[in-house]
Amino acid sequence: MKKVSFAEFGGPDVLHLIDAEEPHAGPGRIRIAVRAAGVNPVDWRLREGQVLGAHPVELPSGVGLDAAGVVDEIGEGVEGVEIGDHVFGEGESTYAEFAILGAWARMPDGLTFEEAAGYPSVVETALRVISETGVRPGQTLLVSGASGGVGSAVLQIARERGIKVIGTAGAANQDYLRSLGALATTYGEGWVERVRRLGTVDAAIDVAGSGVICELVELTGDPRKVISTADLGAPELDVRFSGVAGSVPDALAEAVDLISRGKLHIPVEKSYALADAAAAHIDSQAGHTRGRRVVVI
Structure with a gap:
């Protein structure tokens, strides 16, 4: 089969499309x-x-955690799924023609494979960090860098739980954030005051890693009310870096429920061929994403 792999750490140029044994x-x-x-x-x-x-790497390594596809092999002890089922979930080395999943769920009706592939890790992360902030219904949650996959999920899930949401993003994504039920403002000079004009912030989540931890602590008044999924330096400022996965099966079940009820939708901004995985990484690292990016096989 074909899969994307890397034999050394580095930039996007270390990614190669190779022939590999099927798992x-x-x-x-x-x-x-x-x-x-x-x-x-x-x-x-x-x-x-x-x-x-949560994700130790041994070289050479495949790439990718999330995928959607058609079940074609079932391991011992697995029940409730059949050959030919359309599923989405989390596994390993998913930038490939075949991949092993450790957590999965049947795709909701009406969802394409491209759309489904964008949900597993994103929803798990969103559920985890909302819980970790301790934010409650009626309070206000600020999401810094809110237009990407995790931000989009956080805004919608929080709103479904009765939490008011404020999101920061680039000028081009303001209407998108508003469409998700958020009060929106741009980042850049003066953004803290613009947020203050939108309301008091009870908790904050940094999903962009853009160096705003100090400002988020200032807005919430307590580093314990701030969580980052993107800034590895956050603990130096007494802010929790949340990079360890919670229950993926539970997250998939909640994703199915929310999607089926029309309460969660994350658009696919751009799709890439398997051979163009490096371009997908370049674009992902550049930020400014609206929704998700996926590799299509």
């Missing part, structure tokens, strides 16, 4: 013929060699 589903796992794989910041962080405890 097979062990106990408690399934194999899918991948139709689309989600492009997540964790993918290029691992490629660069950043130390993220």
Whole structure:
């Protein structure tokens, strides 16, 4: 099969499309013929060699955690899924023609493979960080860098829970944030005062890693009310860096429920061929994403 791999840490140029042996589903796992794989910041962080405890890397390594596709192999002890089912979930080396998933769910009706591939890690992260902030219904949550996949999910899930949301993003994404139910403002000079004019902030989440931790602490008044998924230096300012995954199966179940009820929708901004994985990483690292990017097989 074809898969994307890297044999050394570095920039996007270390990614190569190679011929590889097909993986097979062990106990408690399934194999899918991948139709689309989600492009997540964790993918290029691992490629660069950043130390993220939940995802140790052994070289050479495949790329990708999220995928959607068709079940074609079922491991021992797996129940409730059949060959031919359309599923989405989380596994390993998903930028490939075949991948093993450790957590999965049937795709909601009406969802394309490209759309489905963008949800697993994003929804898990969104649910986890909302919980970690301790924000409650009726309070206000600020999301810094809110237009990407995790930000989009956080805004919608928080709103569904009765939490008021404020999002910062570039000028081109202001209407998009408003469409998700957020009060929106741009980042850049004077952004803290612009946020203050929108309301008191009870908790904040940094999903962009753009060096705003001090300002988020200032707005909330307490570093314990700030969570970052993107700034590895956050702990130096007594802010929690949340990079360890929670329950992916529970997150997938909640994603199915929210999507089926029309309460969660994350658009796919751009799709890439498997051979263009490096371009997908370049664009992901550049930021300014509206929704998700996916690799299509």
